[in-house]
Amino acid sequence: MEEFLPIVKYVLKHIQLTEEEEIFFVSLLRITKVKKKQLIVQPEFVCKHSSYVVAGLMRAYIIDNKGKEHTIALAIEDWWIGDFNSFIFQTPATFFVEALEDTLLIQLDYEGRQRLLETHPKFEKFFRITLERLSAALQQRLLSNLSKSAEQRYDEFAKKYPQLLNRIPQYILASYLGFTAEFLSKIRNKKVKKLK
Amino acid sequence: MEEFLPIVKYVLKHIQLTEEEEIFFVSLLRITKVKKKQLIVQPEFVCKHSSYVVAGLMRAYIIDNKGKEHTIALAIEDWWIGDFNSFIFQTPATFFVEALEDTLLIQLDYEGRQRLLETHPKFEKFFRITLERLSAALQQRLLSNLSKSAEQRYDEFAKKYPQLLNRIPQYILASYLGFTAEFLSKIRNKKVKKLK
């Protein structure tokens, strides 16, 4: 049970659980270890699990029709990742989900989630709250893309996730922020020069 | 009660209700009529209601530090609108929410929603499902902004919401899609010329 502690703590932040509820919840989970560069979701296949990151770093991305990657989500410790659309509606994925570092995941599959919600409706509240936060974050990111320049978005990210800045390859960060790796390099270079 | 039928139908799409539940839910609602250009939310004030559009058209937008408007959401019949962050966390709004047409709203205030969730946990499921759909839609829009050109985004919108195309002023549509009104005009002009 020890190994499921992080996710249980996460759930307890949002709802209270009896011992029975906790045990049932944990019984639906499984541990998965993935190595750097390994894919856990890919286009055409249905995304069967929602994955909670215990340790490590994951990302979800697409490849557009020009062959360019666009990072739709990043997830470090205590975050969730997957192809959201594919998981919720159990339709073929459009994203790749890969490990950027060796990563330890705790996974809940779709059937498990369904059973959990049917037998323990208390978890509806848990998912409702986490979805509120997800929606709020997505809206903020959209707003940022609509109203800010590339450099402003970079600064915003650097301020919000300083610990991530040196953990993610720059070409991936660029694809997350919505511009090219070359341009990110130029933004950084400009900042270095300014400091002198 | 008649006037609350649209919203009740909307809820019934996602969860089943007993007569008691339906009556209690409706007791928490109120009808609001807003005229074109009228604001129902503005920055600094807390967004107290979640608004369901019965008839008409609303939009949520911000004004950035250069004085430009960015439309974060549009809502026609059978959609919800508000300053999501402000409503969920009951913090000061950052958006304006205004009517683009004379609009009939049904509103649920924050306290009402809280009471509803506390006394009728069944509604957790309702909000969970609607939030799943909201998140999925936001993610798709973000993806579109990350990976597509202005013209492609316009085409996508035109295909997805043909009925909205001639109902929204073009400068607002442009601010929703993430480019300027002038550029939208040029995109449209180009299309007209191609047809000849």
Added chain:
DNA sequence: CGTCTATTTGAATGTACTCAAAAGCGGTGG
């Protein structure tokens, strides 16, 4: 109608992209 707001048009500009090549860096095997 007249006025106010929205759309169009054009020229100049800017931000970010493309492509290609060089430099840097990190891991792996000999």
Added chain:
DNA sequence: CCACCGCTTTTGAGTACATTCAAATAGACG
């Protein structure tokens, strides 16, 4: 432990997509 290979980052020149600003035109509403 060093040399090499592959991947990431940097650099620069040329380009493209989209913006800005200003003025003209078209539309909507009282």
